[in-house]
Amino acid sequence: MSTEFHRHLDEELDALRDAVLRLGGEAETALRHSLHSLAERDTGEARQVLDHDDAVDQMEVDVDRRAIDIFALRQPAARDLRFVLSVTKMAPVLERIADHACNIARAAIDLNNEPELNNHVRIHQMGEIASAMLAKALDAFTRSDAAAAREVIKRDAEINSLYNQIFHDLIELMVKEPATATRDARLLFVAKHLERIGDYVTDICELTVYMAEAAIIKHRH
Amino acid sequence: MKILSRKDRSRRSVSALMTSLTALCTFVAVGILIVILSYIAMRGISALNLRFLVDTPRPVGEGGGIGNAIVGSGLLLLLSCVVGIPVGIACGIYLSEFGGGWMVSGVRFLIDTLTGIPSIVTGVFVYAVIVLRMKHFSAFAGGIALALIMIPIVARTTEEMIKLVPHSLREGALALGAPQWRVTLGVVLPAAASGIATGAILAIARVSGETAPLLFTAFGSRFFPRNLNEPIASLTVQIYNYAISPYDEWHAQAWAATLVLMALILSINIVVRFLTRQKFS
Amino acid sequence: MSASTSFAAPKFEVKSHSSAGSTVTKIAVEDLNFFYGKTQALKGISIEIPERQVMAFIGPSGCGKTTFLRTLNRMNDVIAGTRVEGKVAIDGAEIYAAGADVVDLRKKVGMVFQKSNPFPKSIFDNVAYGLKINRMTSSRSELDGRVEEALKDAALWNEVKDRLKSSALGLSGGQQQRLCIARALAIRPEVILMDEPASALDPIATSKIEELIVDLKKQYTIVIVTHNMQQAARVSDLTAFFLLGKLVEVNSTEKMFTAPTEKLTEDYITGRFG
Numbered sequence A: 001m002s003t004e005f006h007r008h009l010d011e012e013l014d015a016l017r018d019a020v021l022r023l024g025g026e027a028e029t030a031l032r033h034s035l036h037s038l039a040e041r042d043t044g045e046a047r048q049v050l051d052h053d054d055a056v057d058q059m060e061v062d063v064d065r066r067a068i069d070i071f072a073l074r075q076p077a078a079r080d081l082r083f084v085l086s087v088t089k090m091a092p093v094l095e096r097i098a099d100h101a102c103n104i105a106r107a108a109i110d111l112n113n114e115p116e117l118n119n120h121v122r123i124h125q126m127g128e129i130a131s132a133m134l135a136k137a138l139d140a141f142t143r144s145d146a147a148a149a150r151e152v153i154k155r156d157a158e159i160n161s162l163y164n165q166i167f168h169d170l171i172e173l174m175v176k177e178p179a180t181a182t183r184d185a186r187l188l189f190v191a192k193h194l195e196r197i198g199d200y201v202t203d204i205c206e207l208t209v210y211m212a213e214a215a216i217i218k219h220r221h
Numbered sequence B: 001m002k003i004l005s006r007k008d009r010s011r012r013s014v015s016a017l018m019t020s021l022t023a024l025c026t027f028v029a030v031g032i033l034i035v036i037l038s039y040i041a042m043r044g045i046s047a048l049n050l051r052f053l054v055d056t057p058r059p060v061g062e063g064g065g066i067g068n069a070i071v072g073s074g075l076l077l078l079l080s081c082v083v084g085i086p087v088g089i090a091c092g093i094y095l096s097e098f099g100g101g102w103m104v105s106g107v108r109f110l111i112d113t114l115t116g117i118p119s120i121v122t123g124v125f126v127y128a129v130i131v132l133r134m135k136h137f138s139a140f141a142g143g144i145a146l147a148l149i150m151i152p153i154v155a156r157t158t159e160e161m162i163k164l165v166p167h168s169l170r171e172g173a174l175a176l177g178a179p180q181w182r183v184t185l186g187v188v189l190p191a192a193a194s195g196i197a198t199g200a201i202l203a204i205a206r207v208s209g210e211t212a213p214l215l216f217t218a219f220g221s222r223f224f225p226r227n228l229n230e231p232i233a234s235l236t237v238q239i240y241n242y243a244i245s246p247y248d249e250w251h252a253q254a255w256a257a258t259l260v261l262m263a264l265i266l267s268i269n270i271v272v273r274f275l276t277r278q279k280f281s
Numbered sequence C: 001m002s003a004s005t006s007f008a009a010p011k012f013e014v015k016s017h018s019s020a021g022s023t024v025t026k027i028a029v030e031d032l033n034f035f036y037g038k039t040q041a042l043k044g045i046s047i048e049i050p051e052r053q054v055m056a057f058i059g060p061s062g063c064g065k066t067t068f069l070r071t072l073n074r075m076n077d078v079i080a081g082t083r084v085e086g087k088v089a090i091d092g093a094e095i096y097a098a099g100a101d102v103v104d105l106r107k108k109v110g111m112v113f114q115k116s117n118p119f120p121k122s123i124f125d126n127v128a129y130g131l132k133i134n135r136m137t138s139s140r141s142e143l144d145g146r147v148e149e150a151l152k153d154a155a156l157w158n159e160v161k162d163r164l165k166s167s168a169l170g171l172s173g174g175q176q177q178r179l180c181i182a183r184a185l186a187i188r189p190e191v192i193l194m195d196e197p198a199s200a201l202d203p204i205a206t207s208k209i210e211e212l213i214v215d216l217k218k219q220y221t222i223v224i225v226t227h228n229m230q231q232a233a234r235v236s237d238l239t240a241f242f243l244l245g246k247l248v249e250v251n252s253t254e255k256m257f258t259a260p261t262e263k264l265t266e267d268y269i270t271g272r273f274g
Helices: A004-038 A043-074 A078-112 A123-142 A145-177 A180-211 B004-046 B050-054 B067-097 B101-114 B119-134 B139-164 B167-174 B180-208 B212-217 B235-243 B248-275 C064-073 C102-108 C125-134 C140-153 C175-186 C205-214 C229-236 C255-258 C265-267
Strands: C025-036 C039-050 C054-058 C082-090 C109-113 C191-195 C221-225 C238-243 C246-252
Touching: A004 A043, A004 A078, A004 A123, A004 C140, A078 A123, A078 A145, A078 A180, A078 C175, A078 C255, A078 C265, A123 A145, A123 A180, A123 C025, A145 A180, A145 C109, B004 B248, B050 B067, B050 B248, B067 B180, B067 B235, B067 B248, B067 C265, B101 B139, B119 B139, B119 B212, B139 B180, B139 B212, B167 B180, B180 B248, B235 B248, B248 C229, C025 C064, C025 C221, C039 C064, C039 C238, C039 C246, C054 C064, C054 C229, C064 C191, C064 C221, C102 C109, C109 C175, C125 C140, C175 C191, C175 C205, C175 C255, C205 C229, C229 C255, C238 C255, C238 C265, C246 C255, C246 C265, C255 C265
Parallel strands: C054 C221, C054 C238, C109 C191, C191 C221
Antiparallel strands: C025 C039, C025 C082, C238 C246
């Protein structure tokens, strides 16, 4: 194989990495804006998130196409193979994170039509943790840092425990003040979306570990 | 009609010129051969008849023929082949299979030198070594002289032909557990066979035309040969004798004998080619 | 992980990760050094080749993989000025020991070459050659049977059964190569060495040979040199990577192509050099 051959491969791998990181950036932005629109009761911001979702879907398709071309035409091996495979699995996960962010934005719009509820603190905490996890997971992926990825996975426990608490609190609230039931339910769904986002970020970290170390750690923690 | 550029036209005309030149040269070469053969045929056909082919020479005016000369040439050729070709091939095998040591290079140099020795010198040598010892001329000496001329030619062409056999063929045989001698004899030689045959034919053609060495060794005779220890007639010597004679009748017989000699050489060529045709190539 | 990071550094740790199938060692090589005159072509090669598996030798041109292959049946002996140091043992018997029989070795270890080299004889005579010179059959019918068996094993029988007496040189390139394989199989070796057997063939002929190799490994130990990494990936159970006369890594093929141990191996496999 000539060096010219491998230069094309490197360019394509870099382009693929850029594409998936752009997708990740979109997911981060969507999450951040949706949480912000919830906290600030900003319907406009929420709508922006929704409008942008189509573009995000397109990006996922773009990543897929690039990855398939590399598989078919370059027969990547070893490290390159694990990289392309991980990216292929990561793209839909990021797209789903963006989807959940949209769902949060929709909930925000609905909630903005109702009087404010005081119980946002833990939701905001969950949101912060989820955003932080996503950012760190994408960082770890960019640097192929398996150790950092593993650290991020540990934080998922925090999200899960917060979710359980919110669940109890909101159910209690629904029982005590039935008038707020609709709002409580919507908030509960937001919490659920955030919990799912936490799981997805875990998936991203597992893929990063596989990519860096060829170790499959799914379903093991 | 295609419009040709100037360059195209000049290239085409140069090409046509070269083609015509080479064709011309070919015609000249082939033409000369045809002219020679026709001339010989023309001159010789008059004296050619069955009696001529089986009779022994007789004094002028009584006819006579070249029967014994044909048989004699045949015997001498056979004798030289029996000695010269196997020895030549063996030499060729030695040169090719035993690589490039100083001894092999020395042998090769000697053989190359031998190729260039004038045949009359070979004849004189055999005269000194065999004829004088035996105290008479003989077919045996004649055969040896011809063989000595043949050996270097056969050896060198054999060596070249064997070298042309691809190394991969040898490796294929070796990899099957064949010892080296088996590879040489069973795979390499058969593969080089047609080339070696060409070398043999070249050698035969060369010696069939030799006259000078035979003058000192086989000498000549007017009778059919009885054994190899006596002098023996040959076509070439006979042609020589008739040609330098002052008699027209004998001149005509010389032409006829030449025609017969050419026909014999041609037939040998065809037969050997047929027998060693490469069935698998 | 390897201690070496530099391309030209001499010290490599060889990790043997034979994991598939049988683990009985067929060929054991210990500290093999090989010299063409003054040039050292192989440096300290140690490897164990297990029986009834396919091992592929990969590496850039000039890395020594073909030279090493040829030491396994002593084919380098025919080249003048070569010297071998170290041990090569097949079934425990050292093949370079004084008095070792080369002819016997080559009956046990057959070879198929890069460019097919059928003899200019008939198809039948080609396959029968090894049997005849080693006097392995006692009757004409037995010879016929062995030839047929070999041609069947090489997946060539159906294509040539009606023209066994015709010239071997009339076959296509792929068929000629399968004929050479049949010729090697006829004498029932235990090991088959293949030096880039499909490099001169078109893709269809190549895939036929590759399928044949996978079939043959049920009975034979196969070592194949290839410069085509995808071929090594498709066909072999174990892969050995050579570089500049040294053995860099031996691993199961699956590991070699997903997560090789040595960085040099990974660089080669991902096309960073070579």
